[in-house]
Amino acid sequence: MNRLIERNGERGGSRLNLVLTLLVLAGMVFTAVKIVPPYFANYQFQDAVQSEARFALAGYPKKTEDDIRDDIWRKAQELSIPLKKREDIQILLQQGDVNISTAYSVPVDLMVYQFTLEFHPHADNRSI
Numbered sequence: 001m002n003r004l005i006e007r008n009g010e011r012g013g014s015r016l017n018l019v020l021t022l023l024v025l026a027g028m029v030f031t032a033v034k035i036v037p038p039y040f041a042n043y044q045f046q047d048a049v050q051s052e053a054r055f056a057l058a059g060y061p062k063k064t065e066d067d068i069r070d071d072i073w074r075k076a077q078e079l080s081i082p083l084k085k086r087e088d089i090q091i092l093l094q095q096g097d098v099n100i101s102t103a104y105s106v107p108v109d110l111m112v113y114q115f116t117l118e119f120h121p122h123a124d125n126r127s128i
Helices: 002-055 065-078
Strands: 090-094 097-101 104-109 114-119 122-124
Touching: 002 065, 002 097, 002 104, 002 114, 002 122, 065 090, 065 097
Parallel strands: none
Antiparallel strands: 090 097, 097 122, 104 114
């Protein structure tokens, strides 16, 4: 009879472990859902900026700084990148070199902790 009573007490411990494990997993999924999208959008934006820098002077007629800025601005809007204004995109065209850079931040609210992710996309058309 004592063994039966002891086993019933142990069952509650395994349920508690299951609940705690599920809470930890749910917290990890919630955090990933909040953090991964800004990083993925930044990856796509960085790729677009790099492509624009490489091919900006390849076409005819060659693109001006304003043309490049407009293309980057459109891509930022498409990806919901929080650039405040077009002038936040710095472009330097000189002697066949293209240098594009910008910076932006994304606030992340995890309900119990708030922080800001800082991104600084940069690209040029120099060879590796």
